[in-house]
Amino acid sequence: MKPSTADAGAVLALLDRLIPQTARAVGVDSWPAYLAFNDAKATRHLPPSSLMTKRKRRHPVAGFDDRGELILRVPLDDKGNRFAVVDAADWVALQEAGCDGLWCCDDNGTGGLRVKTGRTMAQDKALNHIIIPRHILDLGDDARMRYRNGDPLDLRRCNLDQTGQTNSPDARPARYNARTAVRVGVQRRKTAVA
16 A cells, blocks of 8 residues: 655644654654654664664655555565555554564564564663554454454554454463463363373
8 A cells, every 4th residue: 555645745744743742842843853863762772883874764654545544654674675554643652652663574473474663672682572553452462453454564543453352261362472382281281180
């Protein structure tokens, strides 16, 4: 999905309205300044390098979707081959929640794609990956979700849907991994031995 072309001045005026008060309090008053502010905040713990150039190449591109809503196309790689589409307000909320790493796309373990980012890392700490659509909907580990149009790169709220919870103790949770599998196996073994 490509956003419709629009007057750049009108788009920037709408984006300027989304700048949160926390950024305005430190003198950020335009969308380009807000992007630079987020870049500096996300990389403040790193030594100076070419990372800032990389981040500038990965800035989101604003436009309007087919419903006339303000959206951002967020690059998922350095070459500009893949983009995620997200509501502009949700992107700003993610930035303010500390999810200000570069966005990327990988396999979700079942052959599908998932879009994720990271929270700002402290030195000598592991990266904390955030699955973006789950964060937008504020879903817990046991919640299931789907993409209404089937496109996992379309992260607009109108495309995201929570489909329920995994309430059965034997049901696999939505985020099932090797550690969970071992824990379930140990519990079943203990139950069988007892």
